[in-house]
Amino acid sequence: MMYSQRFSLTAVPFPKAASGKTFFDGADGFRRLQRGFQMLTEEPGLGVLTAEPGVGKTAAMRHLTGALPRPQYRVVYLCDTAIAPVDVYRSLALELGLKPAFRRSQLWRDLKDCLLHLVDERAELPILVIDEAHHLSDRFLADLSGFLNFAFDSRDLFTTWLVGMPPLRARLRMQVHAALHTRLVTAIHLEPFTSREDFTAFLDHGFAAVGAQGSLIADSARELLFRASAGLPREIGKIVRKALRLADERNLNFIDETIIEAVIGEGAIL
Numbered sequence: 001m002m003y004s005q006r007f008s009l010t011a012v013p014f015p016k017a018a019s020g021k022t023f024f025d026g027a028d029g030f031r032r033l034q035r036g037f038q039m040l041t042e043e044p045g046l047g048v049l050t051a052e053p054g055v056g057k058t059a060a061m062r063h064l065t066g067a068l069p070r071p072q073y074r075v076v077y078l079c080d081t082a083i084a085p086v087d088v089y090r091s092l093a094l095e096l097g098l099k100p101a102f103r104r105s106q107l108w109r110d111l112k113d114c115l116l117h118l119v120d121e122r123a124e125l126p127i128l129v130i131d132e133a134h135h136l137s138d139r140f141l142a143d144l145s146g147f148l149n150f151a152f153d154s155r156d157l158f159t160t161w162l163v164g165m166p167p168l169r170a171r172l173r174m175q176v177h178a179a180l181h182t183r184l185v186t187a188i189h190l191e192p193f194t195s196r197e198d199f200t201a202f203l204d205h206g207f208a209a210v211g212a213q214g215s216l217i218a219d220s221a222r223e224l225l226f227r228a229s230a231g232l233p234r235e236i237g238k239i240v241r242k243a244l245r246l247a248d249e250r251n252l253n254f255i256d257e258t259i260i261e262a263v264i265g266e267g268a269i270l
Contacts, residue, residue, distance in 0.1 A: 003248035010211040013244070014237030016059075022209045023063045024202045024233070029190040030060055036186035037064045041073065044125065044156040045185035046148065048133075048172065049163045054234035055190045057163055061129055074124045079131040085140035089147075092128070108147065115157055116150070126158035134164035138176060145179040192231035199226050202233065206240070216244070217255040224260045239263050 003009070015022055025034070033049060040047050051057040065075045076095045081088065089107050090100040096114050101107040118124045130136070150157045162168060166189070172181050193199040200222070207216055217225070217240075225243075229235035242263045243255045252259065 003244045006248050006253065007216055007244060008211060008213055009244075011209075012241065013210045013212070014206045014233070014240055016234075016237070017062075018056075018059050019063050019066050022206070023059065024205045025063070026201050026205065027190075027193070027198055029188070033060055033188045033190065034064065036188050040159045040161075040185060041068065041125065041127070043185075044159045046180070046183045047159065047161045047185060048168065048187040049161060049190070050166050050169050050188070051190035052165065052192070052232075054232035055192055056233045057190055058131055059233075060190065061131075061161065061163055065127060065129065068127070071122070071124055074118055074126045075129065076126060077129045077131065081130060081132045081135040085137060085143055088130075088136070088140055111147075112150065119157055128158060128160045129163060130160065131163045133162035134168040134171075136162075136164075138171070141171070141177050141180055145177075145183060148183060193226075193233070194231055196226060199231060199236075202236065203240075206237070215254075218257060220257040221255050221260045224257055224264075228260065228264050242266070 004011075011022070018024070025031070036047055049057050049061065065073075065077075068075065076092065078088065078091050078095065080091060083091075086104050086107065089104070089111060093100040093107060093111055093114075096111070096118075098110055098114055101110055115126055118126055144160075148156070148160065162172075169187065169189070171177065172184070193202060203217070203222065203225075204215075221243075225236065225239055229239055239260065240255075243259045246262060247253075247255050247259050250259070
């Protein structure tokens with residue numbers, strides 16, 4: 001990070017792996033997610049989180065699960081979803097330390113026995129996060145309702161979060177997935193920053209989290225950044241990091257409008 005000394009930064013600003021103090025939790029959407037997430041840590045069930053690419057749904061889920069106390073909670077993360085339904089269960093088995101059975105019926109029994117053991121014998125609450133869930137097949141989604149059925153459907157044994165793009169919500173409302181939809185406890189949709197107040201708060205938090213002293217970006221540059229990024233946290237971070245690098249190359253101690261314009265122009269060419 002060549003520009004860190006010039007701008008007195010302790011780390012890369014707006015990191016992709018945002019967590020702890022670098023993660024911005026001031027947006028209304030995140031606070032709604034936080035409430036839903038807390039509810040499903042206390043009473044296991046099914047949650048859905050959707051957002052357009054770049055809004056930060058995976059980062060938000062990583063931040064929330066990372067703060068859970070261990071071993072009270074056992075987090076399992078899956079993201080390879082464009083596969084056959086049985087292969088999703090095999091991936092889950094591997095993450096839980098099981099040798100996946102060849103036959104689906106045995107695989108189901110092994111997984112359910114393992115989950116029961118975690119809850120009843122080890123007092124651990126499994127939290128399954130299935131990312132890129134919009135790629136899950138209709139067959140898997142139809143199947144999932146049965147997999148979540150324990151003890152004549154008298155227990156919600158673990159929490160499942162389906163995380164994906166907005167079309168996931170529409171698919172879950174289809175009649176073929178009615179059984180799964182009735183299990184849904186909370187559904188959260190995250191939006192890009194649409195207000196300048198939220199955008200400014202995100203920007204200020206991101207700089208402060210890595211030790212910046214004061215504002216490193218001119219007001220006119222902020223406005224241009226807001227419009228160019230469309231309020232997407234991922235785009236904001238990418239533009240800012242490129243802008244800091246370019247400002248350092250030009251021996252500037254702050255980001256002005258010409259720097260942002262140059263970065264945007266470079267992106268348009270690419």
